[in-house]
Amino acid sequence: MIKVNRKLCPHDHVCPLIRICPVGAIAQGSDGYPVIDHDKCIECEQCVRSCPKKAMESNLA
Numbered sequence: 001m002i003k004v005n006r007k008l009c010p011h012d013h014v015c016p017l018i019r020i021c022p023v024g025a026i027a028q029g030s031d032g033y034p035v036i037d038h039d040k041c042i043e044c045e046q047c048v049r050s051c052p053k054k055a056m057e058s059n060l061a
Contacts, residue, residue: 001038001043001058001059001060002036002041002043002045002047002048002056002057002058002060003036003056003057003058004033004034004035004036004055004056004057005054005055005056005057006033006055008053008054008055009033009034009053009055010053011031011032011033011034012032013032014028015028015034016050016052017034017047017050017051017056018034020046020047020050021046021047022042022044022046023040023041023042024037024040025037025038025040025041025042026047034047034056043058043060045058045060
């Protein structure tokens with residue numbers, strides 16, 4: 001499962017990962033943090049590889 005590490009995410013801008021997700025599984029919450037819809041997420045890890053702050057984490061090793 002992919003999750004957001006809130007300690008690393010600056011959450012003070014529009015999250016660039018929203019555009020990167022191929023299935024539209026990432027939105028931005030009212031607090032500014034990215035929110036992952038795990039029902040839509042295909043765990044392709046594009047967000048994990050693309051996050052400039054390395055705030056997206058996956059436990060798919």
